[in-house]
Amino acid sequence: DTEVTQTPKHLVMGMTNKKSLKCEQHMGHRAMYWYKQKAKKPPELMFVYSYEKLSINESVPSRFSPECPNSSLLNLHLHALQPEDSALYLCASSPGVEWAEQYFGPGTRLTVT
């Protein structure tokens, strides 16, 4: 099974809302990633978790708060977002950060109104 699942598929939220994105994998992978992709642009790395610990934060604003409750789950908590945060949010996992053959979920399309 090489599947990474993400929920929800679509999310519309106001600038004062709090919401969470969820990502799950059951491949036994020890590294998990969040990416942000704007229209017609390549994905951009946001966070990297290795063995459930945050190892890379690419200077992401604090209104995005990642969480890795266990080795299979990755959350992204959203609070006080801006309209320019509207994008496709992609989750990925890999066996590790050194052997980083990444598998991506289908993404969550987020619209901030």
Next chain:
Amino acid sequence: GIQVEQSPPDLILQEGANSTLRCNFSDSVNNLQWFHQNPWGQLINLFYIPSGTKQNGRLSATTVATERYSLLYISSSQTTDSGVYFCAVDASGTYKYIFGTGTRLKVLA
């Protein structure tokens, strides 16, 4: 940081044609992957190829790490091959994947 450039940026083919997509990177890498992003946004893993040559059906890829480039070959293209093709690399020791600029492919019936 590492720079990753892909060429051509756009490509239009007739069904059945062959094509070569190129990915150039500016530093040595630990990992390199090719992805196909379909119209719904799903990134499909085509090849994990930090070096050497691999083939999977009509697709094949070659990475020459010492010369800092990778090639993706698509033979006998089909309309379902349409979409955006990305290469992604992480510079040695950084553990940060950087995506290339992408090649947007359209295959006409």
